[in-house]
Amino acid sequence: MAPKIYIVIYSLYGHITAVAREIEAGLKEGGCDVVICRAPELLSAEILEKMHAPPADESIPLCTVADLAGADGIIFGLSTRFGMATAQLKSLWDSTGGMWQAGALVGKPAGVFVSTATQQGGQETAAVTWISQLTHHGMIFVPMGYTTPLLFGMDEIRGGSPYGAGTYAGADGSRMPSQLEKDIAQHQGKYFAGVATALRDGEAHRYFK
Ligand SMILES: Cc1cc2nc3c(=O)[nH]c(=O)nc-3n(C[C@H](O)[C@H](O)[C@H](O)COP(=O)(O)O)c2cc1C
Known part of the structure; x- marks a missing residue:
């Protein structure tokens, strides 16, 4: 059976959603089943209006904690707030205490991708600060590393x-x-698929049970 990978996002203006679609394509190319789901909104309608937020993308289901427990891996889409992940994503994750207690995610792979407004806006700090969320669940952080030459180019902003x-x-x-x-995101998905398949087949988490 194909590993089932969840892409868990919060995307106010669609940038993280667009990257998620590319990661989804890469994961599928790598042989995984993929579910994209979104963290519930926390902001009031009044604030969202002031932020000129478009309506939420209803084509993407809301994440449920029960579903996430069945994931063979999770990739988080971090839309950056003050150099860290959004409160919406953190709030969803703060609902996973029961999963944490049961060790439901122990030994499972996790990845991240990010969106910031600016080049120095915190792409790396958002990723690094999310690692503690994974660590406490016993998840295995799977960085992309420099597994693609696309990360070496200096001739355009990316x-x-x-x-x-x-x-x-x-x-x-x-x-x-x-x-x-987009190409880098697809690569990450495909690379993650390989690691997730190896870990699932190796059943790293069985040592917890
Ligand atoms: C309250 C707030 C804080 C933000 N903080 C940062 C930040 O620290 N660095 C940055 O580059 N962009 C920041 N942004 C911009 C968002 O990261 C940007 O809108 C987002 O990455 C777009 O992705 P999305 O369309 O998927 O939501 C902030 C936006 C808001 C509303």
């Missing part, structure tokens, strides 16, 4: 790092993922 794929939304949010960023 998001992403050895931690995971990324995109720059621009200060006004008008920049959508470039082809290079």
